[in-house]
Amino acid sequence: MARKSTVLKVSKLRRAYGPVTIVEDFSLEVRAGEAVALTGRNGSGKSTVLRCLVGADRPDEGTVEVCGHPVVETSARTRRDVATVIDDLDFFPDLSVVEHLDLLARAHGVPDADGVVDEVLEQVQLVPQSGQLPGTLSSGQRRRLGLATAFVRPRELLVLDEPEARLDVEGVTWLANRLRAERQDGLAIVFASHEPSLVDTVATRVVELGAPRG
Numbered sequence: 762m763a764r765k766s767t768v769l770k771v772s773k774l775r776r777a778y779g780p781v782t783i784v785e786d787f788s789l790e791v792r793a794g795e796a797v798a799l800t801g802r803n804g805s806g807k808s809t810v811l812r813c814l815v816g817a818d819r820p821d822e823g824t825v826e827v828c829g830h831p832v833v834e835t836s837a838r839t840r841r842d843v844a845t846v847i848d849d850l851d852f853f854p855d856l857s858v859v860e861h862l863d864l865l866a867r868a869h870g871v872p873d874a875d876g877v878v879d880e881v882l883e884q885v886q887l888v889p890q891s892g893q894l895p896g897t898l899s900s901g902q903r904r905r906l907g908l909a910t911a912f913v914r915p916r917e918l919l920v921l922d923e924p925e926a927r928l929d930v931e932g933v934t935w936l937a938n939r940l941r942a943e944r945q946d947g948l949a950i951v952f953a954s955h956e957p958s959l960v961d962t963v964a965t966r967v968v969e970l971g972a973p974r975g
């Protein structure tokens with residue numbers, strides 16, 4: 762069988778905040794169809810690594826490439842290839858749930874945007890809330906909308922920071938199955954998680970980050 766192509770290549774990443782080095786000599790290669798779980802204690806640097814992967818933070822040293830191109834948060838290429846759910850997303854206060862998803866799908870040139878948005882709304886169980894504004898959603902529903910934004914658009918790499926946060930038990934099970942299916946369809950995934958069931962179901966590899974050093 763042909764080896765799957767490398768989607769993400771991280772080489773010798775280092776990130777320090779002041780005198781404290783959080784991440785040092787971190788390298789990672791993720792191929793299409795692989796899912797890497799970043800685990801480790803609070804403060805071990807998982808979010809720091811993920812922010813560097815998507816270009817939301819700049820490493821002090823090292824390089825990050827997606828599909829052979831350097832990651833730059835503002836580049837069209839990076840935005841096309843990388844779907845992220847990290848931190849709490851900012852939503853437009855005056856666009857409804859369905860309008861957010863429509864906007865994203867159309868901006869990314871998704872064929873049959875209406876059909877894709879309807880399908881994802883069903884999957885994240887936000888059909889009854891599709892006309893609501895983000896400010897009126899429950900915190901778990903806002904997380905579901907955040908996840909939906911990643912699923913209505915094209916993607917080669919999915920980067921998720923604690924995607925299970927604020928989901929109910931049924932939601933975590935759905936998410937685990939959905940991410941496993943995405944990986945089996947050939948997507949590359951990197952996610953940080955404290956949820957063992959999610960890691961067990963989704964990850965093909967687990968990378969545990971250590972404690973920060975002073």
Ligand SMILES: Nc1ncnc2c1ncn2[C@@H]1O[C@H](COP(=O)(O)OP(=O)(O)OP(=O)(O)O)[C@@H](O)[C@H]1O
Pocket residue numbers: 778783801802803804805806807808809810953973
């Ligand atoms: N902008 C910043 N300035 C100073 N320190 C920071 C900054 N961002 C993160 N840190 C520190 O870097 C360390 C790693 O934080 P990070 O958020 O990457 O951890 P994490 O592994 O994702 O933790 P958690 O499991 O709690 O989400 C923490 O000690 C944090 O306080």
